[in-house]
Amino acid sequence: MIPTDETPLAGILPNSLRAALGGPPYFSIATSDGVLAPTSIGEGGHGAQYRLGDTGLVARVGIRADPQHRVAVQSLTLVNEGELPSPPIHDISTISLRLEGGPHVRPELHWINGGLTDNFYPPMAYRENAASFGVPSSQGSGWGHATASGPDGRSSNLDLPILQMQWVEADGSCGLWAALEWSAEWTLGIRMLDRTAWRFHGGPQVNGIVLEPGEALVMPDTHVGFFEGGVDAGCNSARRYIYDCICPDYDGERPLPPISFDHWFGVGELIDERFLMKQVDACAELGLDFWVLDASWFPGAKRSFSEGVGNWERVDHDKFPNGLEPLADYVREKGMKFGLWFDVERAHRNSDWVREHPSWFFDVGGDYLHLDLTQEQVQDAVIDLLDGWIRRLDVRWSRWDYNIGPKPYWDSVDPTGKVRFAYMRGLYRVLDTLLERHPQWLIEACASGGRRIDFGTLKRAHTIWFSDHSDDPHVCRLMQTGAARYLPGHLTNSSVEVHLREGEGRFDDAAVIARMAGAFSIDGDVATWSVERLREVRKLVDVYREYRRLLVADFHALTPYPRSIADWDVVQFTDPATTESVVLAYRVAGNEELIVYPTALDGDLTYDVRSPLDGAASRATGRALMLDGMKLTLPTDGATIRRLVPRSAG
Numbered sequence: 311m312i313p314t315d316e317t318p319l320a321g322i323l324p325n326s327l328r329a330a331l332g333g334p335p336y337f338s339i340a341t342s343d344g345v346l347a348p349t350s351i352g353e354g355g356h357g358a359q360y361r362l363g364d365t366g367l368v369a370r371v372g373i374r375a376d377p378q379h380r381v382a383v384q385s386l387t388l389v390n391e392g393e394l395p396s397p398p399i400h401d402i403s404t405i406s407l408r409l410e411g412g413p414h415v416r417p418e419l420h421w422i423n424g425g426l427t428d429n430f431y432p433p434m435a436y437r438e439n440a441a442s443f444g445v446p447s448s449q450g451s452g453w454g455h456a457t458a459s460g461p462d463g464r465s466s467n468l469d470l471p472i473l474q475m476q477w478v479e480a481d482g483s484c485g486l487w488a489a490l491e492w493s494a495e496w497t498l499g500i501r502m503l504d505r506t507a508w509r510f511h512g513g514p515q516v517n518g519i520v521l522e523p524g525e526a527l528v529m530p531d532t533h534v535g536f537f538e539g540g541v542d543a544g545c546n547s548a549r550r551y552i553y554d555c556i557c558p559d560y561d562g563e564r565p566l567p568p569i570s571f572d573h574w575f576g577v578g579e580l581i582d583e584r585f586l587m588k589q590v591d592a593c594a595e596l597g598l599d600f601w602v603l604d605a606s607w608f609p610g611a612k613r614s615f616s617e618g619v620g621n622w623e624r625v626d627h628d629k630f631p632n633g634l635e636p637l638a639d640y641v642r643e644k645g646m647k648f649g650l651w652f653d654v655e656r657a658h659r660n661s662d663w664v665r666e667h668p669s670w671f672f673d674v675g676g677d678y679l680h681l682d683l684t685q686e687q688v689q690d691a692v693i694d695l696l697d698g699w700i701r702r703l704d705v706r707w708s709r710w711d712y713n714i715g716p717k718p719y720w721d722s723v724d725p726t727g728k729v730r731f732a733y734m735r736g737l738y739r740v741l742d743t744l745l746e747r748h749p750q751w752l753i754e755a756c757a758s759g760g761r762r763i764d765f766g767t768l769k770r771a772h773t774i775w776f777s778d779h780s781d782d783p784h785v786c787r788l789m790q791t792g793a794a795r796y797l798p799g800h801l802t803n804s805s806v807e808v809h810l811r812e813g814e815g816r817f818d819d820a821a822v823i824a825r826m827a828g829a830f831s832i833d834g835d836v837a838t839w840s841v842e843r844l845r846e847v848r849k850l851v852d853v854y855r856e857y858r859r860l861l862v863a864d865f866h867a868l869t870p871y872p873r874s875i876a877d878w879d880v881v882q883f884t885d886p887a888t889t890e891s892v893v894l895a896y897r898v899a900g901n902e903e904l905i906v907y908p909t910a911l912d913g914d915l916t917y918d919v920r921s922p923l924d925g926a927a928s929r930a931t932g933r934a935l936m937l938d939g940m941k942l943t944l945p946t947d948g949a950t951i952r953r954l955v956p957r958s959a960g
Contacts, residue, residue, distance in 0.1 A: 366392015425760020
């Protein structure tokens, strides 16, 4: 074990983990012959340095500690200081922690799935998962579990790249979580080393990377948070850190869950200027803040929007005879901010960009090519393109979509995985440059929904279109409450989807509240709603606006994660400084009554318990609410809201 006063982690480790954690280095590099033995060669200008076997490779490691959030960030750079190419590297664990605890310790893993597009309930998307491990003699070394990015190269196509480990002992629990600042393939997991020791490890996936003499490769940073307590404590540790330290400001302020409209879902390509002006009028009545023109504003998108991607410098004048300026101006006249959709990392083979700049793309055949952001000239072209549209139309929101799996394109030029590192440097440079130039420009990250959610993306996004399923309110709601285990509420954008000429038939209050546990959006043909329905939804929007600041605070699940339609879903968001809370409750079927027990309240304070939907109000002490509970009654497919506002000591 490592002496507690000789590690950068000493001040942030829980006591149990301090006793269990082995010494540095906290990384590992392996070739086909096994893990390369690290030998310390002292400190350098980059931090600690280690020679890796006799390969000529040197690892430069830095650890930055954040005592307030109990988080350590490890950076790692590999340099070939030898005279020959390095042996092929097949495993890079940017975090590798040996934990020794004996047979009385039970490690547990907790994670959520990635942003799948599911049309069934309960969905797989953002589903809560757990794996518990004992150390019975029948289990040999190597027993464990791994989470991963999935098959197509996008970072959250299978699991979200945040893995939490509980270190459970007889007298309590503490733990850690790890997250990768990396928007491509990765793994994170735990493996038994012997009957008393485990290895928590993870990093970017590679496949035989070779470093030439003098070549350096910068790894993505790995963030590791430590906490005391159970699963709830670990989730909120990650949520707080993501909100406080990872997510960028918007227009100089900390972001709140946005309130927006996007035309796409329910309408698609069937738009023109006249139709959209009507949507602007309806959205102004709803009191929305952002109005976003999605795909198909460019030529070539009549049958499918995808056929026009790459025609980024032209407007479809059949739909917009006077360009986009009249629509953007009208949005602003109605008191909203204008947004515009892009999917710049891919292009159709017949598009302007491919025809004029074929060398800018990875090409594996087929209709679609992948932009090559390893090239600085391509990065500059994307920066100039977006910068031009932002200035021309005063764009305040862009859905940055990514409707392509990059793995076959990257593998076509470099199957070892090295190209991913150059690509991510290029992508991050583009986004960082644009955000610096335009702090009033909000980025909504999207990748066929939520298939690229990671710390690299979250550093450069103010919200996320987190699933392409926006139809079933129960699915939308459970994705938001599931993702809330780790993602602050401003990141999980889901919408009320109004089909073309559909009107208001499907949209009772519960269907709207089902999108109010994260960022709130409305899509489609809202101009078909009656004046009365617009006013009713406006009231719900106003209720949401009052409590949305709590959605970026602490999260508590008051019921287990639903596994069937009979299970209620009740969640609480709480400001830990004031204990003000909002409780959102949802029922599909099952019992119509349920007693829930709010948590994290001040037992000595009196709370106004308000139902903003019907105006009902009562008072109770925090102690009574936590011990005696709060009775809820809901119809089938119902939803409700309770505000818990501290009033006084009592």
